[in-house]
Amino acid sequence: MDILTVSHLTKVYGEGTAATRALDDVTFSVAEGEFVAIVGSSGSGKSTLLHLMGGVDRPTSGQVLLNGVDVYARSDEELAVFRRREVGLVYQFYNLVPVLNVVENMTLPVALDGRPVNEGRLYGLLDKLGLRGREGHLPSQLSGGQQQRVAIGRALMNAPAVVLADEPTGNLDTRNSRDIMALLRESNRALGQTLVVITHDEEIALAADRIIAIEDGRIVRDERIRR
Amino acid sequence: MSGAMTRFTLRSLTANRVRTLVTVAGVALAAALLTAVLTTYTSLQSMLYEAEGHLSGTWMAEASSDDPAQLDAELAEGLASGELAEAAVLQDLGFGQLTEEQRDIHGSYLVLKGFTGDVGKLCAVRPSEGRLPEAPDEILLSGTWHDTGGLEVGDTITLPVGERIARVKPGRDAASIESFSVSVSSSDFSSVDETVIVDGTKLDSSHGYLGDMGDGSFEEELVNVEERTFTVTGFYDRSTYVSSNGAGMTGFVGGLAGDGVASAYVTLPDVDSTKEVEERAKAVFPEADVSLHLAMLRYMGVRSDGAVWETFFAIAAVLAVVIAVSCVSLIYNAFAISVAERMRQFGLLASIGASKRQLRRAVLLEAGGVALAGIPLGLVVGIAGCTVTFALIGPMIAQVFGAAEVGFPVKVAPWALVASALFTLVTVLVSAAVPAVRASRVNVVDALRGAQVDRASKRGAARAARAVVPSRLWAGRGLAGRVFGMGGQLARLNGKRGASRGRAASVSLALAIVLLMTAGSLSAFLGTLADVAGGGEAPADIAVMTTLRVFDGEDGGGGAGDAGSAGAGEEGAAAAAFDEPMTAAEAVRLSDERFIDQAAVFGQAWEVLCATPDAEPVGWQFGGYAPIILPDAMAGKAYRVPANGGVGGQLADGRFAANALITYLDDASFDRLAAEHGLDAADYHDADHPRAIGVAKGYGNDGTVYQLMDVLRSTGTVEVLAGGALRGVPVDGFSIAPVGSGRGGDENLVRLDPFFLRDDGREDVSEEELASSQVEMALEPLEVAALIDEAPPVAGRAGDQLQLIVPTSLAQSRGYGIFAPTFTAYFDAPEGQSPVVAQELVDRAGAFFHDETPYETSWLGMSDYASSATSNQMLALVVNVFCLLFSVILALIALANVFNTVTNGLILRRREFAVMRSTGLSNRQFRAMIMDECVAWCLRGLVPGILVSVGVSFLLYRAVSLSISGLAFVLPWGYVALAFAMTAVAIGISVAYGMRRCKADSVVEALRMDNA
Helix, strand or coil: CEEEEEEEEEEEECCHHHCEEEEEEEEEEEECCCEEEEECCCCCCHHHHHHHHHCCCCCCEEEEEECCEEHHHCCHHHHHHHHHHHEEEECCCCCCCCCCCHHHHHHHHHHHCCCCCCHHHHHHHHHHHCCCCCCCCCHHHCCHHHHHHHHHHHHHHCCCCEEEEECCCCCCCHHHHHHHHHHHHHHHHHHCCEEEEEECCHHHHCCCCEEEEEECCEEEEEEECCC | CHHHHHHHHHHHHHHCHHHHHHHHHHHHHHHHHHHHHHHHHHHHHHHHHHHHHHHHCCCCEEEEECCHHHHHHHHHHHHHHCCCCEEEEEEEEEEEECCHHHHHHHCCEEEEEEEEECHHHHHCCCCCEECCCCCCCEEEEEHHHHHCCCCCCCCEEEEEEEEEEEEECCCCCCCCCCCEEEEEEECCEEEEEEEEECCCCEECCCCCCHHHCCCCCEEEEEEEEEEEEEEEEEEECCCCCCCEECCEEEEEEECCCCCCCEEEEEECCCCCCHHHHHHHHHHHCCCCEEEEEHHHHHHCCCCCCCHHHHHHHHHHHHHHHHHHHHHHHHHHHHHHHHHHHCHHHHHHHHHCCCCHHHHHHHHHHHHHHHHHHHHHHHHHHHHHHHHHHHHHHHHHHHHHCCCCCCCCCCCCCHHHHHHHHHHHHHHHHHHHHHHHHHHHCCCHHHHHHCCCCCCECHHHHHHHHHCCCHHHCCCCCHHHHHHHHHHHHHHHHHHHHECCCCHHHHHHHHHHHHHHHHHHHHHHHHHHHHHHHHCCCCCCCEEEEEEECCCCHHHCCCCCCCCHHHHHHHHHHHHHHCCCCCCHHHHHHHHHHHHHHHHHHHHHHHHHHHCCCCCEEEEEEEEEEEEEEECCCCECHHHCCCCCCCCEEECCCCCEEEEEEEEEECHHHHHHHHHHCCCCHHHHHCCCCCEEEEECEEEEECCCCEEEEECECCCEEEEEEEEEEECCEECCEEEEEEEECCHHHCCCEEEEEEECCCCCCCCCCCHHHHHHCCCEEEEEEEEEEEEECCCCHHHCCCCCCEEEEEEHHHHHCCCCCCCCCEEEEEEECCCCCHHHHHHHHHHHHHHHHHHHCCCCEEEEEEEEHHHHHHHHHHHHHHHHHHHHHHHHHHHHHHHHHHHHHHHHHHHHCHHHHHHHHHCCCCHHHHHHHHHHHHHHHHHHHHHHHHHHHHHHHHHHHHHHHCCCCCCCCCCCHHHHHHHHHHHHHHHHHHHHHHHHHHHHCCHHHHHHHHHC
16 A cells, blocks of 8 residues: 655746756655665755655645645645654754754654653664663764664654655764664564665665665656565 | 955855844944044034134133233234234223113123224124224124114214222221222133222223122222214124123224223134143233133133043043943854854864964954944944934034034044044954954864754753653643743753853843943933923913112102102101111011012002013012021921021020021912912911911932922911011111031021111121120011922922912011012913013013102013023933934944844754754744743843843932932833833844744755755
8 A cells, every 4th residue: 555655746946047857747656664765866856855755845746645645735834743743754964953862852743742752662762773871862962873863763753654764874884874774674674664765875775675766856767676 | 365265254244144234234333323422522522612712702812911012012023923823902992981871771881992803703703783893983882782772883972981990988988998809700711800909999891890899888980081982883792701791891992092901812823732822822921911711722622621521521431332332242243153153164164274363364354344344334324313413403402502603513523433433443353353263263073074063051961861751751841831832842941951042142132121221211311400400390481570679769760659659758767767766576667668568569560561462471479588486396307407507497495497488479379379289268368367388398408418308397386587676776687597516416506696787877786796685586476377398380489498478468467577579470471472572571560660669670680481491492302312312323233233143043043943843843833932932032131131221220320310319210111111122123023034034945955054
């Protein structure tokens, strides 16, 4: 069953002669529990695609359906609720809130939703992410790999419909990169978490079930990995 | 590299256009304010200089000599040697005898002065009509000869001219009054001549008319009289010191002649100090009396002891400090933010080899760029602002300083511009110095690693470490959480854990409050000063006042009034009666008869004056001072404090003595007053049982400060000391003489001393005799039946003395020994008509008393309250406009600062906001978070800001209290509200702008700002 459907998605930045077509009529679907890697060179439009899927940007035309609901038919307020419940975002530069500690950063989406923190899930994630004992640390007191794990924890905390990760290992060394990818893979397998990862690293892409390649805002390849 | 650094700097300036513009605007405002302050100062100085020159002439030194030939020789040599720049000479040519009618208008004599040189410029002798005389038989006269005397240009005037000689009056004992001195001094000219005058002294124009001076022992005689005829060439309308003195108005005659006292009025080239002017003038005129035109020298900036300028400089310095503080805060904040924002860039530059010096310079260069744009703009704005302001209120300022004809043009001094520019530049560079050093100390590794700036404080980290219990996470919502929800909670965490979160915003807010409230206090207290100086509420537009001559029977005109017979006869009777021994009661009866008669005349005068066109009657009163004795229970604090002896105090028998002003208020006004206080007016018209309304409070000095004190504590009956007699001779009055402090030094003991002052040939009573003899006193009871706190304006003010108000009906029977009552009548006049109506009233009063009554006026005057109120309002307006402009500019600087700090504080955090929003922070939650932070900044800024403001206001209050007392310390609430409103608006605008900027770049872009 498709949990995420992207249809005829187009995004144009700028106007007139300065207009840049970052995404050009992109259509594809992601099934529930699927691990998709989107690859492409720098400027190919893959980050734009991710942001549009995550509800942080609005498309020029086209639709994004999550669980059959049109994401961009929602108001800004509804979109915010959508982001905190349905999507988990992981960025290259972690993007943690500097004044919040590890557990606060992780539980921020829950808190924003006004719901109580699921203690079991929090400790489970902390264990899996290897962040036990660092609950009270501020981002500035953590290494890059640890910060990225916090970001992943934040993305997973709400058990979203889909986790979208934008170059999650782009800022990490090889060992940390492998650990992070292993974590994401694990969440996919163990929790059935639907996962879309953007990367330019073919090795990382090979960990996915499916690879979609983008060039100049268009899909140029969409293949399943057979294991 | 330096070219690259310059380009880098300019880029960063243009990259953040709004902040750069606001910073430039702040610098421009600071420079403008400084320029305006200094330009006002130079313009004021220039105006006062021009005004003084216009009013009194431009002379610097005056040399007077009774040897005109010698003076002339010295003058010629001084001009030839270049020691003197310009000169004019005035010389006494004698005194013209005036008829009695002319004397009433023009003074005792027509003082004749010859002149040479440019008296117009040097001595401000300028014809308002006609021309200056050029020949010895031509004359320039005061405009009063034209207005009142009916003379026209081209007419001739013939009068006896001679020399004034002092003579001892016949019958006076020359030995006992062998000499007395006449002091001639005018406030701003340093000459104080002390002349010993004896019988036969030749008097010059510096001597006042002897008949008006001293104890009346001297009179004058005009000798060597010859008849002279002059052709009138013109009139002058300005009474300056050379045209008017005690001897009368001057007529200026062409050329010098004879051996009369001559005065040279000179200017000197290249003078630096008053002392130098004096020394050089004395060197040129070794034989003459030299005096200086200190006012002129002061306004030239030459005078060294110019307190006025010291005050001006002090005010300018204080203002400059205030401006500097706001400027430093504004620029420091702007650059601190700019540097913090670009730390990564500085790291990058450092990594590719930029030295610390280059980095420092880059920031300072940026500051220089801001200064370069802001300062010239500020100078132009400052001068333009002054030009506009002076154009609007300049005429009023000039009028306040009595120089309406000179006006108040803007005078821009190059030094002021240079000083403003330099001061602002230094301020800018000093403000940018700390951020510059910070930029140069950038940690290259940290900056390049893109590590997030450690924005949490150490305490914040410790707090964060404790907040790990899942069940309690996000639990302690606090007030902020309750009001602003999750957004508020985030804001609270931010506030608690952030390193310097919002501190700049709070400081700039506090500063804005302090600046606005300081300006408000200044305005409020200066306004109070202007109000107090204005003299409170006037009873009416115009007052006409007179006192009648009592003893000059022979001066009395042909009395034809119906009250005449009694008055004129009484004088004779009184004079005759002095030959017979009389009791105190008889003396009082005589005095009262005269008083009652004068009261009737005043009543008629009021009726006559009421018929004056356009004069709307308000009320009238007359009265005078009399000593009273009051019981202990009635005497207020005013008589119980030391150092108030002249007003009243305790007698040896325990009762109190005080001088009281007994005011006979016209019956209509009195009845109104009684009604206002719920009293039955009828009680006060009973001649058999006289009653008065007492004024319970008065201003007095309690030994430390001048303040409002109780004069009367309760109602009761006082005794008026209406008269007395010593060995059958009536005394003229009793003075309340301080004896000293009593037990404990906190009492005020006085004694009642009888005195004589009439020059009626009675035998003198020696001091010893007065002290030792028992004086018979005539005491008349007067019941003070009611007390009021303040006398109505129409009753006049007794100042610091006791005032008892009775109706005029009582004057038909009781005079309480009041010697020469002063009559005052109040009228309103149509808008702008008060000077004309006032003159008409005075003329009518003069004519009435002269023609219709047996009395002559001892003096007759008027107060044009309406006109003086207008000029006071102008002064207050000028003060207020300056305060307002100052406040507005300071407010703009302060608000620019608030805008910069708040806006940039938000923009700096836009990535953080983007993270939160991508995590699901809704717009509503975002707004709530920012609102909550704003409230926190405001609270942290307002509280200290208000505390400091109150302190500053109090200091200002203390400063103003040095010159006036009774001033209550009040916070300028209007300004407090304004300060709140303005800062709230500033924060609102800043936050709106900052949030728009944060939202304008989408979450996507904000998140991409990895490389800022």
